[in-house]
Amino acid sequence: MPASFKQQTVLLVGAGAVGATIAAWLAPKLKNFYVLDQGETLKAIEEKGVSSYLQHHKQATENTPVKTVASLKECPKPDIILLCVKNYSLDGLSQAILDVYGEQALKDIVVVGLQNGVENQQILPKYFPKLVYGIISFNAWLDEPGVVGYQAKGPFIFGTPDNSLQTEVELVTSVFNLGVEAIASRHFQDAALSKMIINLTNSFTTLMGLGYREIDHPSLFQKILSQLTYEGVKIVKASGHKECKVGDIPSWFIISASAKLPQFLTRKVFNKNVKKMVVSSMAQDIIQNGRSDNELDGINGYLLELADKFNVEAPYNKAIYRLCRQAFSQEKFEPISVEEVWQQMALNR
């Protein structure tokens, strides 16, 4: 274990929403902290650093100077590489890292996958021997390149699916704890799947444009969102995973109550939880950036496969998944009303 966590050379790749928050929190604590991104994002951070603010506190935006590199070769050899890109960028990026450092050097570099879902566990082991995974429990969004808002300052949860590499898990957790709350978990897979249940909502809230248009039908909105997550709880439970606390995401008890009890009893708690959500990472891809790349298959597709495998009925998730697949692949995506989603779900069930 190194004498001081502050001496670690850390390279963060991908200073989008999540990466920019990490840069803002860790760069001031580590002498050798470097950020690699591309295009406008790299230029903005190189010139102006990262500006970050807590939700509802934009007036208290903080600016953090950050060292940038334009290529992997420019960076001094890192002890830790933080991969803060979406799952769909992982293969290309990992191959580039392998090409530059080579297999031998990568035996000494701890690579950290910070993605939603567990698709990264299929991709990253093809390239890296020393892998740690991280769960992000808060929402973060970019107002413009290098300017990031966040719903909460952490926590991050680190671990490995089989509890291997505990020294590396502790190292990464300690480095993060220099600037933001981080937890090393021995129940990483339970935590990752617990978090994925909440990510099931990304699809629907993108389809109906939460944050971009009014919620035209609050009770249908609550019904769909509650059923999506309740089905998620049933799927994850049936697959043998246990509930794990991830930041302040709703408990399985609250999720189940919201799906089963009359809305007049649950609306207050439901609305409080919805208010925490600003723009999901999926909506940032599809609506904010007009991309067709997305994490729908890695999240909704993955949990629906588990549902089939363990014979759990998931009609809401099946319908939303089909609708989103169709809608997100259109050349120009436009969110539709909740009522329209509901009508189309009836046709897709």
Ligand SMILES: NC(=O)C1=CN([C@@H]2O[C@H](COP(=O)(O)OP(=O)(O)OC[C@H]3O[C@@H](n4cnc5c(N)ncnc54)[C@H](OP(=O)(O)O)[C@@H]3O)[C@@H](O)[C@H]2O)C=CC1
């Ligand atoms: N945003 C959020 O609130 C949350 C996100 N997550 C998860 O965290 C992960 C990261 O999400 P997020 O921060 O939103 O993603 P973003 O898309 O905002 O950021 C990714 C950044 O990486 C850059 N990038 C991609 N490939 C490369 C490459 N080869 N070299 C250099 N830079 C590259 C992208 O550039 P370009 O845009 O040019 O491709 C972009 O700037 C995802 O798995 C997401 O699901 C989890 C919880 C919350």
Ligand SMILES: CC(C)(CO)C(=O)C(=O)O
């Ligand atoms: C913030 C949150 C929890 C929303 O589902 C998320 O993980 C995301 O945006 O991807």
